[in-house]
Amino acid sequence: MNEIYMDITNQYIKQSLRFMHIALLVLLICIRWDIPHAIWIISPLVTFSLISGYMSYLYNIRTNDTIAEKDERAERIKTNDYISLKDGISVYFVDPVGRKEYTVRNRGKSIFTLYNQRNFPVCTIQKSPLSASPFIIRNHKQKLIAAYIEGSTPSHLIFNGKIIIKDESFTIKQIHLHHFCLESESRERIAYVQKGWMPTLWQKRFPANAPTITFKDDTDMERREILLLVIGYIFLQK
Incomplete structure (x- = not known):
């Protein structure tokens, strides 16, 4: 989008300079040939030049804002740390600076949805109303993207199974009473809580x-x- 704004900005700048050059040329002709009321001739040209210059200024601001938003999104993507804050029906994931990144909200009827910072629904847990697990996860287009199956070994956590995403599975593994991690099949810790x-x-x-x-x-x-959706869902079950 910023490329479009830059192109429009350049067009308005060229148009502004063109009107200004024409106005100066007309002014020189009027002075050279002593044409009266030259101000009435060049005023519209100067006005159009100023309008074009102002429009180029506005689109230049939009270009800078778009670039700033892109840089901010890139910075947010790089963050690997989140702090979880909870109220009655929602879990908020914020970055260390305090910006809200994601929200997991209990929408009722056994539906839990992850929303991004723009409050757009990213993915949703759909489960049986009679049991906390197993469950499936769908994206905003209702396409199945993940599933959770229960583990066979007992745990202090109410969840100790596996999250299956495409061809990968991630196990919820308890470390201490308040610590658990999500571990890949190669026993690599993907997320640590x-x-x-x-x-x-x-x-x-x-x-x-x-x-x-x-x-x-x-x-x-x-x-x-x-995984943030699953973690938020676990927090809401406690």
Whole structure:
């Protein structure tokens, strides 16, 4: 989009300069040939030049805003750390600066949805009203993108099964009482969830006991959003 704004800006600048050059040329001709009332001739040209210049200024601002938004989105994508804040029916995932990134909301009727920072529904858990698991996950187009199946070993967590995303599976593995991780088939920790530990700088903005989630650097956005939905869903079950 910023390329379009830049192109429009350049067109308005050229148009403004063209009108100004014509106005100067007309002014020189009027002076040279002593034509009276030259101001009435060049005034419309100067006016059009100023209007075009102002329009180029407006589109230049839009270009800068678009570039700034793109840089901000890129910066947000790079963050691997989230802090979880909870109210009655929602879990909020914010970055360490305090910007809300995602929200998991209980919509009732056994439906839990992950919303992004623009409040757009990204993906949704659909489960049986009689059981917390298993469940399936669909994207905003209602396409099946993931599923959860229960594990066979008992755990203090109410969830100890696997999240299946495409051809991969991620196991919910308990580490301590308030710590658990999401582990790939190769036993690589994709996401780490802990409670009761937080950097001192973060404690100036958030409760020290708020859960934190840390993702592996190369976790892509689709998996990250699905796993955040599952983590938020787990928090809402407690």
